[in-house]
Amino acid sequence: MTIRVLMLVYRRPDLTPEQFRKHYEEIHMPLTREIAGDTFPISHIRRYIPRSASSQNSSDGKEQYPAIVAGGNPADVQVDCVTELIFRDKEHLQSYFEMPHAPGAAARLEAEAENFAAKYPTIIVEDCMETTPASTV
Numbered sequence: 001m002t003i004r005v006l007m008l009v010y011r012r013p014d015l016t017p018e019q020f021r022k023h024y025e026e027i028h029m030p031l032t033r034e035i036a037g038d039t040f041p042i043s044h045i046r047r048y049i050p051r052s053a054s055s056q057n058s059s060d061g062k063e064q065y066p067a068i069v070a071g072g073n074p075a076d077v078q079v080d081c082v083t084e085l086i087f088r089d090k091e092h093l094q095s096y097f098e099m100p101h102a103p104g105a106a107a108r109l110e111a112e113a114e115n116f117a118a119k120y121p122t123i124i125v126e127d128c129m130e131t132t133p134a135s136t137v
Contacts, residue, residue, distance in 0.1 A: 001089060002042075002086055002087060002088060002089070003086070003087045003088075003089065003090055003092070003093045003124065003126070004084060004085070004086055004087075004124075004125040004128060005041075005084070005085040005086075005087070005093065005122060005123065005124050005125065006082060006083070006084055006085075006122070006123045006125055007081075007082075007083040007084075007085070007120050007121070007122045007123075008079045008081075008082060008083075008120065008121050008123075009024070009079065009080060009081040009082075009083055009117050009120045010078060010079055010080055010117060010118040010119045010120065011080040011081075011116065011117065011118065012115075012116055012117060012118045013118065015116060016055070016065065017048075017051045017065050017080065019116075020080055020081075020116050020117075021048055021081075023115060023116035024046065024081065024116055024117075025046075027112065027115070027116075028112055028113065028115075028116060029044070031108070031109065031112055032044075032109065035099065035105050035108065035109060036096060036099050037099075039092070039095045039096040039098075039099045040096070041085040041086055041087050041092075041096060042086050042087065042088055042092075043084070043085070043086040044083070044084075044085055044086075045083065045084040045085075045086075046081050046082075046083050047081065047082045047083070047084070048080065048081050049067050049077060049079060049080055049081065049082070050067065050068040051065040051066060051067055051068060051080075052065050052066045052067075052068065052074075053065075083120075093124075
């Protein structure tokens with residue numbers, strides 16, 4: 001049974017959304033693949049939250065790039081990327097998360113992540129339910 005992990009990745013406030021995405025794709029992902037080796041997930045999906053191309057100043061004077069939303073308040077959307085990792089099974093998941101504990105690997109990845117991410121809570125998702133037009137309730 002596959003195991004899914006969601007990471008909610010928040011952009012560092014001093015980066016534009018484009019700088020965040022470019023760094024994640026061109027620097028962080030190649031390093032992650034290199035360090036993970038055979039433990040790399042069978043899928044590593046990054047879903048970037050669309051944001052306004054022009055910045056707006058918030059009440060605290062920081063530049064903000066409002067999320068483009070289908071409903072609700074754009075200011076409520078603080079996450080910049082929802083990353084989904086898919087593993088073959090629990091053993092694969094465990095080996096991937098043990099990988100950063102190899103000598104020096106954790107420090108390299110954590111130091112590199114600080115270059116673009118403010119925080120990235122990581123959640124294991126065990127039950128995935130999907131409803132399609134053909135589904136029965």
